[in-house]
Amino acid sequence: MRAGLARYFLSFLLFLVGLQGEEVRAKVVYVKVADLQELTGKPVYVGQRISVQYNLMLFSKAKFLGAELENLPDPKKLKRLNFTPNWVASGTDSYSATYSYKILGTKATIPALRVSAFVQDQGYLDKSSAPAIPLQVLDLSAHPNYAGVVANDFSVTGYKVKEYDNANNILVLELQTRGANLEDFKIPGGFKQGFESSHLGTDDASGVYYCIVPKSLQSLSFNYFSLQEAQFKELHFSLIPIEESVSTQSNLKPKNNLLLFSNIFLMALLLVVVVCYFLTSYKNTALVVAILLVGVLLWNILSTYRTGILRAQAAIKILPTQNSTLLAIPKEALHVKIIGEHAKYYKIMTDDEKIGWVRKEDVE
Structure with a gap:
């Protein structure tokens, strides 16, 4: 019995010594979210693209080994837009990287990020984590005339209405956006519609969009949500065939x-x-x-x-x-x-x- 107690006491002392050994090792890597207050302090919207910037610092000549998300985001709530962000040196022993996401659901949470570093002469591996970030997500789809786009800037640079067949006209729009989910654009009303061409960049996006509308419809409008003004903005168009031009129909009377x-x-x-x-x-x-x-x-x-x-x-x-x-x-x-x-x-x-x-x- 005494021998068993002695072994238990010895094991407990070794455990305490191990803890003290770990405590004396100073942290050699530290990571934080640079824009944490902004991400948690204001609402974001379904469809919006957001960026999370992380800053990392190294100490004691540690070597940065890499970073990984502790959990993969729920694909129904959050979509990753860049899977291998580059960590760019921003100073002596400091780095930064930007992770981009598209919000798909109201319960979206940015996963925690874990980084690791290694001190070669001490044979010491250290890790640091930035916590998960729950987002305040609002769904704008309840708006009856919402076209599904949130944008820093959204403009129609040209449009044209032409006869399509005996019963319908065709509306062609040339769209230019910045910081927008243009790929989700859809004019309310159940019309046959879609992109003729598009360029969906990470920030700037553009496209030529068509919509087949009945001739009985004299006008058409839709709303997008302006991130700059934090409100819906309406765009309105006459559906009476006119000779306006867009890039695909430009130069009705070509001149040289x-x-x-x-x-x-x-x-x-x-x-x-x-x-x-x-x-x-x-x-x-x-x-x-x-x-x-x-x-x-x-x-x-x-x-x-x-x-x-x-x-x-x-x-x-x-x-x-x-x-x-x-x-x-x-x-x-x-x-x-x-x-x-x-x-x-x-x-x-x-x-x-x-x-x-x-x-x-x-x-x-």
């Missing part, structure tokens, strides 16, 4: 300023040559130069556009892509001007100055 100025210059030069013909003895030379200038001028005027015949039932599209939205399908062959080209497509202008993209094989 360089060609215009060159023609003016050629006419002025031609006038000078004519004067020289009558006032100098170099008549033959002036006549040859005049003929050449007239030829160049006629070439510029007559070759501004190529022309062709667009076959009947050929698809005229918004963009030069296979899955682009149809603008029109002519029942009869059309005379068109070819004002541009891209890959297997021509950009054409019809006699009534409508612009679209068609397959090259559909033009003779």
